[in-house]
Amino acid sequence: MLTARTKSGTIFSLGTEYKKETLLIVRNSEEFFCPVCGEAVSLKLGNQRIYHFAHRSGTVCRDFHEGETLYHIEGKLQIYQWLNRQQIPAELEYYDPIIGQRPDIVFLYDGNKYALEYQCSPITEEIFIKRTQGYYQQNYIPLWIIGRKHIKAKRSNVFSLSAFDYFFIRKTNDRHLILPSYCPEEKQFNILSSIYPYSIKNAIANCTVHPIQNTEIKDILEPKVINQFSFFKWSKEMEKNTINWSLHPSPDRNRFLREIYNHNLNLYLLPSEIGLPVRHSLLIQTPAIIWQTYLYLDVLLDKSPNDLINLKDVERNYNQRIKNKEIAIRNAPQLANENSFHAVSQYFLQLEKLGLLMKKSETVYQLQNKIFIPKSSREKEERRNEFYQKNKSILVKL
Numbered sequence: 143m144l145t146a147r148t149k150s151g152t153i154f155s156l157g158t159e160y161k162k163e164t165l166l167i168v169r170n171s172e173e174f175f176c177p178v179c180g181e182a183v184s185l186k187l188g189n190q191r192i193y194h195f196a197h198r199s200g201t202v203c204r205d206f207h208e209g210e211t212l213y214h215i216e217g218k219l220q221i222y223q224w225l226n227r228q229q230i231p232a233e234l235e236y237y238d239p240i241i242g243q244r245p246d247i248v249f250l251y252d253g254n255k256y257a258l259e260y261q262c263s264p265i266t267e268e269i270f271i272k273r274t275q276g277y278y279q280q281n282y283i284p285l286w287i288i289g290r291k292h293i294k295a296k297r298s299n300v301f302s303l304s305a306f307d308y309f310f311i312r313k314t315n316d317r318h319l320i321l322p323s324y325c326p327e328e329k330q331f332n333i334l335s336s337i338y339p340y341s342i343k344n345a346i347a348n349c350t351v352h353p354i355q356n357t358e359i360k361d362i363l364e365p366k367v368i369n370q371f372s373f374f375k376w377s378k379e380m381e382k383n384t385i386n387w388s389l390h391p392s393p394d395r396n397r398f399l400r401e402i403y404n405h406n407l408n409l410y411l412l413p414s415e416i417g418l419p420v421r422h423s424l425l426i427q428t429p430a431i432i433w434q435t436y437l438y439l440d441v442l443l444d445k446s447p448n449d450l451i452n453l454k455d456v457e458r459n460y461n462q463r464i465k466n467k468e469i470a471i472r473n474a475p476q477l478a479n480e481n482s483f484h485a486v487s488q489y490f491l492q493l494e495k496l497g498l499l500m501k502k503s504e505t506v507y508q509l510q511n512k513i514f515i516p517k518s519s520r521e522k523e524e525r526r527n528e529f530y531q532k533n534k535s536i537l538v539k540l
Contacts, residue, residue, distance in 0.1 A: 143210065144219060145235040146174035146183050146195045153177065156193050157222050157234040177237045178244060179203040192216055213289060214262040216326035218246040221260060221287075224354050225249050241276035248282070251359055257282035260324060262289035264306050271475050285363070286310050286476070290325035290332055295349075299372070300379060301334065302343050305473060311337070311424065312476040318367040319424065319477070321347075329354045335367045338376065338419040341383045341429050346376055346419075373530065373537035376419050380431060384409065397468065398432055405439055411516045414529040415498065420489050425482040427472040434489060436463050438513065445509045453490065453505040457483055495536050 144156040154174065169185045174195060176183050181203060183195040192215050197203055218234070225232040225247065232249035245257035257277040270286075277284040288310040294302040303321075311321045321334040331352040339345040348370055352361055387395055388409055399409060416438055417431035426433055440459040441451055460483060463469040471482050490507060493499045499507040516522035530537065 143176075143183075143195050143235055144215065145177065146185070147177045149173045149175070155234050156195070157219060157226075159223075162187055162193075176203055177235075192219065211262060213291065213326060214260065217262065217289065217324055218260045220326050220329060220354060221258065221324065222247050224357075225359065228359060230359060238280055241280055243273055243276050245277070245282070245284075251363075255282050256285050258285045258287065260287050260289070261310070262291070267309065267473055267475060270309050274475060286312070286322075287331075287362075288321070288323045290323040290328070293321070293323050293332065293334065296344065299346055299348065299375065301345055301347055301349075303337075303339070303345055304343070308424070308472055308474045309476070311474050313480070314364050314367070316364075316367075318365075318369075319421070320365060320367065322362060322365075324354075331357060331362060333362075333365050335365070336369050336371060336421075337424050338371070338421075339424050339429070340376065340380050340419075340431075341387070342427055344379070344383065345424070346372075346379060371419070371537075373419070373534075377414075377526070377530075380417055383429070384431060394468075398435070401439070402435060405443065407435075407515065410519065411522050413513050413515055413522075414526050415493065415496065415513050418489060418492050420485050420492060422480065422482075422485040422488055425472055425474065425477065425480055425485050427470040428468075433460075433463075433469050433486075436460075436468060437486065437489065442509070442513060445512070447509055447511060449509050450502065451490075451499070451507045451509060453487065453507070456486065456490070460486055492536075496533055 146154055148154050149172065154172070169187065174183050174185060175181065176195075176197060181197060183197050186194050186196050192212060194210075194215055222232055222234045230249050230251055232247055234247055235244055236248040237244040243257075246260045247258040249256050249258065259273065274284045274286075286309070288307065292304070292307055296302050307321065310323070311319055313319055318335055319337060321337065323332045323334075324330070325332070331354065333350050333352065334347045335350070337345050337347040348368070350365065352365075388399070391399060402409065412431065412435065416434045418434065419430065423430050437456065437460070440463075441456050445451065460469065464471065474480075490499060494501050494507065498509070498511050498513065500510050502508050514525060516525055
């Protein structure tokens with residue numbers, strides 16, 4: 143940790159860039175104590191690690207900061223000093239005794255009080271929610287930033303995101319969903335936006351880089367998001383993923399495969415209209431190709447042109463699939479107020495733009511054209527190319 147209480151009760155912070163000679167003098171003349179548990183702590187001034195305070199062997203502290211890595215200490219110190227350079231009132235490791243929590247940094251900006259958590263080690267969803275609710279209880283706005291090392295880039299615009307990573311996705315004021323991270327080694331923020339998962343672990347996303355020396359706090363709180371999307375890349379990643387998991391099916395996937403085969407459908411011959419990316423699909427853990435196939439089977443398969451489709455019926459079927467554990471909802475604590483059915487509603491809006499549906503009211507659509515099911519790989523390829531060329535202007539704006 144970077145702060146400690148002196149014998150006189152004042153807080154001593156290593157957020158200020160002290161020279162080692164000065165700190166050696168202070169260490170020899172002062173005693174330091176943990177602001178949380180009150181136990182004595184030592185000021186570490188080694189040559190290999192950043193200067194910090196540490197509990198002495200045998201002491202037990204309820205504070206979550208024990209066992210901090212150099213990566214974490216460096217990161218929160220850099221962010222704290224970055225706020226100071228912008229003349230933003232900030233306090234490092236402030237302990238709030240009412241909620242018993244100590245965020246990495248508390249700061250004031252634009253009339254609001256923020257609790258910044260720079261999280262570099264996994265915690266449970268229960269702890270994440272508990273801390274978040276505690277901050278709201280004391281009128282802090284929680285600002286969670288994950289350590290960049292957790293975000294695994296597989297290739298250009300393709301990322302492997304764990305269940306833990308999704309905890310950090312939040313909504314901006316203009317309703318963009320973003321995932322902010324920071325790397326103290328590269329001294330830069332990275333923000334993922336336009337996040338479209340095509341499997342449980344993998345997603346296509348845009349990544350913007352914000353070097354800390356050229357970045358202001360507003361760029362992190364409300365970043366400018368340009369929604370750039372490659373439907374061609376999405377299709378290729380979906381195809382590779384589908385082949386991979388069909389060769390290594392799990393019990394859940396076998397259940398899905400049995401159902402589509404019972405309806406005379408072939409996994410490799412599903413139409414382009416099934417498996418479309420939608421902006422809020424990250425709220426659903428089940429891959430888009432699966433949950434959209436279920437929508438097709440439950441709602442669209444038996445409909446003829448001019449038949450009506452009520453979204454209330456769609457939602458009832460969707461909830462039943464969730465109840466049957468055929469569709470899984472993703473845990474995203476900062477999006478708890480977002481209903482996953484919003485992704486389904488967006489899918490129907492996509493089908494409307496593609497000319498398959500016509501919106502008659504807020505909850506009712508009319509089928510205009512049935513979805514064509516290819517009979518062979520060649521037919522699928524021809525239809526896919528035709529679909530892309532015909533709807534290119536629509537698909538790039540998903």
